[in-house]
Ligand SMILES: [Zn+2]
């Protein structure tokens with residue numbers, strides 16, 4: 001068996017690199033029960049401890065694995081909480097899982113927080129490993145931010161990340177682009193060009209150099225299968241956005257008063273290349289310690305404005321996502337985040353200074369640090385940060401084994 | 409058991425409150441779709457909808473001596489009663505009561521009710537033809553007689569039509585109050601006053617308690633059409649006893665629960681135990697295929713910033729021999745925030761019905777002040793009513809107000825209330841009664857669903 005990007009944890013498997021071959025499966029922490037001796041590959045997609053299906057990405061919003069004792073009301077101590085989370089005595093809404101979602105796979109991790117000024121968390125994330133038919137392990141990270149002027153934005157973002165992640169995992173497992181549009185979407189080229197050419201002035205310095213973002217890199221190492229994979233992953237990325245748009249559109253009701261549920265979208269698939277798809281003002285960044293940290297996405301928003309120009313939802317008009325891919329030239333970390341983070345720390349170099357070097361081996365702690373910074377600076381919005389170390393790798397020895405999808 | 413209509417449940421509110429704010433407003437829109445797929449008002453002779461939906465209709469006609477002055481009143485009452493009998497769905501149990509200082513059942517005479525069919529309708533109309541005006545007015549006894557008739561059919565959908573032309577002078581107000589009290593929850597009643605010699609306040613007490621409407625008939629020839637409409641509306645009912653069940657959190661005060669469309673009716677004082685100290689039931693009477701709106705205001709203990717409280721949970725419940733059945737549910741939420749862009753939104757429906765209720769109150773108070781000769785108050789209240797009528801585009805109301813107040817021809821605003829001697833009493837009564845009918849709005853500006 002050949003595992004493309006995963007790095008074994010066994011003795012001797014020390015070579016880390018985009019194309020390192022190893023026979024060892026990726027080691028992951030079970031998102032449900034926290035088991036750490038989980039060997040996840042194409043052959044075993046279920047946790048042997050609890051049966052959790054790794055074919056599902058994790059959002060941090062899952063029902064707890066074990067029945068929790070009912071907690072008393074945080075306001076009045078009442079013991080009866082209804083199915084929707086309201087105290088049946090004082091009516092106060094109890095803290096929800098969504099208020100603070102934490103997911104730690106070790107090889108990818110994310111934190112999503114309500115922040116200090118909103119009454120609920122309208123951001124959602126989905127992350128986890130994706131297994132290709134050839135034994136390759138990829139990492140996916142999806143972040144959506146509910147449009148706060150729409151109805152039920154939290155439901156919009158939750159539906160979007162779940163739908164997109166499901167499609168991504170299935171399509172990657174199937175080894176090719178899903179049915180539907182051809183492998184190379186007709187508008188992918190022009191959209192990508194637009195990304196390269198019209199980056200806003202303020203982030204030019206941080207933007208990917210055109211050659212690394214080129215749709216057809218001509219580096220010496222470039223091989224045909226890899227180019228094919230990249231095209232497939234773009235097609236898959238695009239289909240995931242279309243599926244997510246349908247899912248969010250399906251939430252619309254007559255009573256929405258012209259503001260049907262809506263959300264932004266950003267997704268990174270980390271393989272030997274990083275494939276990006278986005279709509280709205282949620283972002284992806286490349287962070288490294290070599291001074292080449294940069295934004296990977298360009299907002300669908302008027303410069304300096306929070307009014308986004310593209311979104312998912314019934315009134316989205318069938319959006320065409322921006323697509324891009326690039327090949328990092330060394331170790332680093334892909335950050336996928338909502339504007340609740342980058343409103344406080346916008347420059348890639350500043351984000352890198354907070355996240356690195358820890359994020360390379362412990363992305364969860366680094367994601368916590370990023371979120372903590374946004375909270376300390378005001379926490380005006382919901383904050384979501386997902387970090388994917390590159391190359392795709394297992395946790396370092398000795399890192400504590402925190403169960404993921406946990407409730408603080 | 410009988411089928412219930414399907415209820416669509418919608419709540420309009422701005423759930424965002426400024427820090428420290430206590431009052432939460434919401435408009436609940438309930439739209440029932442017939443369980444039998446029938447129209448709201450079955451045509452003449454159509455079978456009663458819903459196999460189990462047994463109906464009883466009692467028509468009470470004022471036969472006091474004054475009904476002959478002018479004679480057209482008694483003639484119109486007989487004609488209208490016949491039209492109502494013809495409008496009854498086949499199979500409906502029915503009775504006609506002649507109301508004086510007593511209450512005589514003129515049809516049926518055999519002691520037990522008969523179902524509406526060709527024969528029973530003919531016999532009933534024959535009995536109605538022989539009615540004559542002679543005697544006094546004791547509406548309490550009329551209601552008592554209706555109650556005894558309904559008693560034999562406890563599980564039916566029971567409705568009465570009551571027509572009067574005068575004051576309740578053959579019994580004491582306490583007698584009437586007792587009779588009303590005994591009728592509450594037993595049957596519903598729509599009341600009509602013909603002419604101008606009856607008291608709105610007196611008849612309104614009956615209609616409010618029995619969850620019905622009050623109307624004035626100024627031209628006797630219009631009575632028949634009104635009776636036909638009321639009867640058809642009654643025949644369309646499919647479920648007898650429906651209540652808004654309102655849960656509110658501990659420490660909350662229900663400021664009011666009002667029906668605001670199609671007519672204004674304050675249900676606040678009708679609260680009955682709904683199962684525990686936090687739950688109250690507000691009766692809404694019988695339902696067919698129709699839509700109504702309710703404005704609910706709850707005062708709650710303010711929560712911390714960026715927290716949410718459930719200020720109310722509204723459940724629509726049907727109560728019958730089968731027990732209590734929930735037909736729909738919605739939430740009234742409260743979220744405290746410093747975001748002025750959110751707290752500043754005004755929910756279009758809440759604002760609209762707040763205005764409609766204020767207009768109705770202003771007309772009633774203005775008319776009372778006019779009657780009492782308190783002209784400054786009358787001018788102020790009618791002036792306010794005119795402003796609100798103009799604002800909400802109620803042209804009919806504007807026309808009615810022009811009859812009881814002097815109005816600036818350019819601005820349409822009220823200059824002064826006319827004195828009692830310069831107004832027609834019927835015009836005042838009409839303005840007061842008309843103001844309790846509301847129009848709908850589609851405005852939802854800044855509003856937010858449940
Ligand atoms: Zn497990």
Ligand SMILES: [Zn+2]
Nearest residue numbers: 073076087090
């Ligand atoms: Zn409580």
